[in-house]
Amino acid sequence: MKKLLVCVAMLVTASPVLARQGDNAATGNQSQGAGSVQSIVDAEFPSYDANQSGQLEQPEFIKWMVALKAQEMKSTGKALPASEISAWASGAFTSADADGSGAVSKEELIKYLGGGPN
Numbered sequence: 001m002k003k004l005l006v007c008v009a010m011l012v013t014a015s016p017v018l019a020r021q022g023d024n025a026a027t028g029n030q031s032q033g034a035g036s037v038q039s040i041v042d043a044e045f046p047s048y049d050a051n052q053s054g055q056l057e058q059p060e061f062i063k064w065m066v067a068l069k070a071q072e073m074k075s076t077g078k079a080l081p082a083s084e085i086s087a088w089a090s091g092a093f094t095s096a097d098a099d100g101s102g103a104v105s106k107e108e109l110i111k112y113l114g115g116g117p118n
Helices: 002-014 016-020 022-026 030-048 058-076 082-096 106-114
Strands: 055-057 103-105
Touching: 030 058, 030 106, 055 058, 058 082, 082 106, 103 106
Parallel strands: none
Antiparallel strands: 055 103
């Protein structure tokens, strides 16, 4: 549950689409929230999939997570050392890469950010 709340908070700060749909997430409508995560991933995934492989390798994934963390820190006014952010992003990659392939698919990312079982 904590992972879900953190991920949703990060996505809300990173995307105007989720901000407009925030009322549904705040009321606990998980199916709508899952759809919101999927629409954000569908929209943003190509921007971070630099080699257009259809998956995010670790550097691509980390770039996206660091950008999300930067937006979160900007909106909250909190700061973290770069080493903490890097360690957090690396751990997030390991968690999101449910099949251990060394890359995160769209489906894995949606499940990870949506708080579903990986």
